[in-house]
Amino acid sequence: xxxxxxxxxxxxxxxxxxxxxxxxxxxxxxxxxxxxxxxxxxxxxxxxxxxxxxxxxxxxxxxxxxxxxxxxxxxxxxxxxxxxxxxxxxxxxxxxxxxxxxxxxxxxxxxxxxxxxxxxxxxxxxxxxxxxxxxxxxxxxxxxxxxxxxxxxxxxxxxxxxxxxxxxxxxxxxxxxxxxxxxxxxxxxxxxxxxxxxxxxxxxxxxxxxxxxxxxxxxxxxxxxxxxxxxxxxxxxxxxxxxxxxxxxxxxxxxxxxxxxxxxxxxxxxxxxxxxxxxxxxxxxxxxxxxxxxxxxxxxxxxxxxxxxxxxxxxxxxxxxxxxxxxxxxxxxxxxxxxxxxxxxxxxxxxxxxxxxxxxxxxxxxxxxxxxxxx
Amino acid sequence: xxxxxxxxxxxxxxxxxxxxxxxxxxxxxxxxxxxxxxxxxxxxxxxxxxxxxxxxxxxxxxxxxxxxxxxxxxxxxxxxxxxxxxxxxxxxxxxxxxxxxxxxxxxxxxxxxxxxxxxxxxxxxxxxxxxxxxxxxxxxxxxxxxxxxxxxxxxxxxxxxxxxxxxxxxxxxxxxxxxxxxxxxxxxxxxxxxxxxxxxxxxxxxxxxxxxxxxxxxxxxxxxxxxxxxxxxxxxxxxxxxxxxxxxxxxxxxxxxxxxxxxxxxxxxxxxxxxxxxxxxxxxxxxxxxxxxx
Numbered sequence: 001x002x003x004x005x006x007x008x009x010x011x012x013x014x015x016x017x018x019x020x021x022x023x024x025x026x027x028x029x030x031x032x033x034x035x036x037x038x039x040x041x042x043x044x045x046x047x048x049x050x051x052x053x054x055x056x057x058x059x060x061x062x063x064x065x066x067x068x069x070x071x072x073x074x075x076x077x078x079x080x081x082x083x084x085x086x087x088x089x090x091x092x093x094x095x096x097x098x099x100x101x102x103x104x105x106x107x108x109x110x111x112x113x114x115x116x117x118x119x120x121x122x123x124x125x126x127x128x129x130x131x132x133x134x135x136x137x138x139x140x141x142x143x144x145x146x147x148x149x150x151x152x153x154x155x156x157x158x159x160x161x162x163x164x165x166x167x168x169x170x171x172x173x174x175x176x177x178x179x180x181x182x183x184x185x186x187x188x189x190x191x192x193x194x195x196x197x198x199x200x201x202x203x204x205x206x207x208x209x210x211x212x213x214x215x216x217x218x219x220x221x222x223x224x225x226x227x228x229x230x231x232x233x234x235x236x237x238x239x240x241x242x243x244x245x246x247x248x249x250x251x252x253x254x255x256x257x258x259x260x261x262x263x264x265x266x267x268x269x270x271x272x273x274x275x276x277x278x279x280x281x282x283x284x285x286x287x288x289x290x291x292x293x294x295x296x297x298x299x300x301x302x303x304x305x306x307x308x309x310x311x312x313x314x315x316x317x318x319x320x321x322x323x324x325x326x327x328x329x330x331x332x333x334x335x336x337x338x339x340x341x342x343x344x345x346x347x348x349x350x351x352x353x354x355x356x357x358x359x360x361x362x363x364x365x366x367x368x369x370x371x372x373x374x375x
Numbered sequence: 376x377x378x379x380x381x382x383x384x385x386x387x388x389x390x391x392x393x394x395x396x397x398x399x400x401x402x403x404x405x406x407x408x409x410x411x412x413x414x415x416x417x418x419x420x421x422x423x424x425x426x427x428x429x430x431x432x433x434x435x436x437x438x439x440x441x442x443x444x445x446x447x448x449x450x451x452x453x454x455x456x457x458x459x460x461x462x463x464x465x466x467x468x469x470x471x472x473x474x475x476x477x478x479x480x481x482x483x484x485x486x487x488x489x490x491x492x493x494x495x496x497x498x499x500x501x502x503x504x505x506x507x508x509x510x511x512x513x514x515x516x517x518x519x520x521x522x523x524x525x526x527x528x529x530x531x532x533x534x535x536x537x538x539x540x541x542x543x544x545x546x547x548x549x550x551x552x553x554x555x556x557x558x559x560x561x562x563x564x565x566x567x568x569x570x571x572x573x574x575x576x577x578x579x580x581x582x583x584x585x586x587x588x589x590x591x592x593x594x595x596x597x598x599x600x601x602x603x604x605x606x607x608x609x610x611x612x613x614x615x616x617x618x619x620x621x622x623x624x625x626x627x628x629x630x631x632x633x634x635x636x637x638x639x640x641x642x643x644x645x646x647x648x649x650x651x652x653x654x655x656x657x658x659x660x661x662x663x664x665x666x667x668x669x
Contacts (some may be wrong), residue, residue, distance in 0.1 A: 066568055086571045099569035102667075103587045112583075116574030146667070164573065 006154045006216065008041035015078070017042045017200055018063065018168065023072035025224075032058040035225035045201045047215035049174070049208060049247075055224040056204045060170050062204065064093045077167065087116075092166040096173040098157035098197040100145040106156050107141040109133075113164040131159040134193060151182050152183050158190070162197060175210060208248050212236065220244045236296075241375055245294035250329070252300070252340050254293040256370065258285040266372065268293055271336035278311045281372035295370030297343035302330055303362045304354060305359055310364035316340065318359045323350070330355065332363055398647070405640035406433035408517055416636050428525035437641035446625065447642065451649070457536070457611075458604040461543040465600050466593065468544055468616040472587075473592075476552070477559035488556075491549050503542060503613050510538050510614070534616035542610040547603070551596040558592025559585070591664040598657035605653075622646055 008014040016039030025033040026258045032055045040046045048056040061067045062074060062146045065086035081089065092113070100109050110131050114124045132138045135155040140148050145156065154174065161169055174190070175183045191214050194201050205211050211218045212232040220243075228240045239245035242253055256270035256277070266285060270275040270293075277293065285291055307313060319339060320331035329343045342363050346353070355361060410417040424559040441447040476487045494502060509515045510533040517529040532538050562585065570580035586593075608623030615621070622642065629639035 001578055063567075066571075086568070087574045087576055091572075093569070093572045095565045095569055097563060097565050099563065099565040099567075101566060101584060101588075103590075112570070113573030118581070160573070 002290075006043070008038070008044070010089065014041055016040055017044075017077055018202075019075040020059075021073050022074065023062070023069045023074060025055075025062065025067060026070045031224050033062075033069070036224070036226060037072075038219065038226060038229065040200065040202060040369065043198055045191065045203070045214055045216045047211035047218045048202065048204045048221060049211040049218050050206065050221035051247075053205060054204075054221040057172060057223075058222050058224075060093070060172055060202065060204050063168065064091055065089050066169055071084075073136070089165040091170060092164055092168075093170040093172065094157045094161040094163040094174050096176060098145075098153050100153060100156055100160070102145055105142050106137060106148070109145065109156055110160045110163050112160065114205075117164065127163055131163050134162070134196070135159040142261055150177055151186065154178060154186065155189075158193070162193070162199065166199065168200045171201060173205055174203065175205075175207075181288060183210070184213075214249070216254075220247055238371055239294060239373070242292050242294065242373055244276045245371065245373065250297050250343075252293075252297065254290060254295070254338075254340075255372075256293060258289050258291045259287055260285070260369065264361055265367070266291075268372070271334070271338055273336055274314065274334065274338075274372055278367045279370060279372050280367045283372065283374070285374065289374070292373045292375075293370045294373055295365060297329055297341040298327075299369040300340065300342035300363050300365050302332070302342040302344055302355065303364060304359075306362045307364045309365040313362055313364045314340070315360065315362055318355055318357055318361060321357065328353075332361060386466045401500040401640045401643055403433070404636050405437055405644050406435065406636075408436070409635050409637050414636065415634050430561065437637045438645070440638060441641055441645060447622075450620050450622045453531060453646070454605055454607075457539065457543075457619075457621060458601050458607075461540050461547075461604055462597050462601045464540060465544050465547055465551045466597060469548055469596065470555055470593070471634075472548075473552045473555035473559055476556050477562070483631045484560075491552050495549070499546065500609065502546070503609060506538070506542055506545065507533060510541065532613065534619075536615065536619055538614040539611050539619055539621075541602055542614045543600075543607065544632075546610065547600040550599040550603075554595035555589055555592040556590040562588055591660060591667070594660045595657070595664075596651055598660070602650055602653055602657070605650060 008016075017233075018040040020036050020038045023033055023036045024031065034055075036059070045274050050056045058067060062069055063081075064343060065081065065084060068082060070119060076090065100113065104112065107128055110128045111124050114127055119127070128141075129138075132141055135158060137152065137155055137159065140152060140156075145153055148156070154177070158174070161372050171190075175186055178186060190201075194214075201214075203211070203214060212235075216230060217230060218232055218235050220227045220235065222243055226246045228235060230238075235244065236248055239248065245251045246253065254268070254270055254277070256268040258266045258268055258279075259276075261267045262280075264280055264282055266281060268291065270277065279293055299309070301310075306309055306315070314330035316334040318330055319333040322329040322331070323346075326346060327343055328346055329341055331339050331341055333339050340363055348354075404416055407416040409415060409416065418429055420429050472491075476491075478483060479487055507514075511517075512529045512531065512533070514533070516527075516532070520526045521529065532541075566584050566588070567580050570584045571577070575583060606623045607621060608624075608627050611619045611621040611624050612627065615624075626639055626642050626646070629635050629642060633639075
């Protein structure tokens, strides 16, 4: 039996759990969120990704109720949230600083929200123990927050925000304070917990790797606007703008002039003295329109001999090598002065590496390897 | 090694010279008998008679006397009562002020802090005299209230316990505000948001998060007010009436009106012993706070 693919955003029947309708938020003269409309579906793991100051935290704080939209409205399960104060919302938030109550034990921290609900004592106890089990914190129940490690504190914060079974869990840079190794482990843990509990998660992050790892959909934001919303693979493979292509991962951006030369096929004239590039693109460009070719370094092949039969071939000299262990990124300077990055896996030991500085090499890529972008 | 020893020795020498030696002198006087002489007590240490002859003349008679005349323990109790009540009043007035200061915009805080400390620039005695001018029957307060028509007869405030409470709250308010402000200023705003997010109203977030997290500040402030108020002398004697009974005032009268130095010294020694309890508790609170911060 194959499980159905989870893609409610492609289903016109599906109703989003959260709906932002033309939401604008201004702080004085500064516009933090600019006329934003978006739907987030139930059980989604939705990532808001962007540089600091792009408005992603403001969006989250509006969902939690700490900020109110200047214009437009936010609906949670069809209900307008504007008049609902934070303590009456079916959302819970995991704070960037974790905001654990230092005067309460781990157990009391997790029970805090349940007690406010007026839940019966034995039920609170059951629920807290369940949360402690879920986050593997049973041993630390009676400790105070300052007596446990950063990773454990992060799990307490998660347990506390999940304890009330919110319809929507907001995570504000939840893994920012953890070191890289712990962060990666925790990302998978988060995904596990999200799947187990079936809660809708909205995560705010500036770490593109984190967003790509955990999220079912990623919204790339800039200056209070959402530039693109798509699944991580689509964001990476088919960015809709240079901004998104550049923000996610490494990319070569080649500026040129497009000339159609067949169906969905263009010849792109770029630097003087270089042969035009052959590019396939589903989006249409008019003759002479300026365009940008975005191509990922790992889709550029580096060869010692001039390859035959490739769609695009350029010659250049190795300027720099970035050795990453498993991969190496080669910065290749073309005669025109342009630098193109090519990445290849280090399948051999470094002592037997085929290329070194100042070597003349040939770079090649297929017509479909890159994305042709208008802006 | 020698250097380190010298450095550590300095505060101990200081303590010895400014606390221990005076205390021993006062303690010795409290064991002496009153005499019509100068200084007005006996015995005096005499090299010729020897140390044992000197010691044999000392006794605890003055301490026994303190238990026999009910003036003294009534004065201690009354001081205790006034100190407790005025500490609570100072807390009630000081906490909201500290809270407002900690919640004020960053650029205002230094100014507000300055305003709290500003009264210290004027002599304490002058400020208490100023309160006499405000609170007396023909004082500014009564004139103002008569002018607004709220009262038709001047209120008698000066020379009552009310005036003493006003004076104490006014004088010791900064000692309450500063430690509470320090605790509240460190309070992470996101803790309040987290409490609200988890279902607290503004008020319950205040009770469940803000108050417990400013507890050390509250305790420190209360001790800083309670300890000096217990032995306070100037405020009750200038603002209080004949029925205001405080041990500091009794002490003053024993020394200067009765010229009974030995009994006055005994009163002082007992007061000091009484104060050691809150001082030790205060130290423990400070220590706990430091541990919590680590």
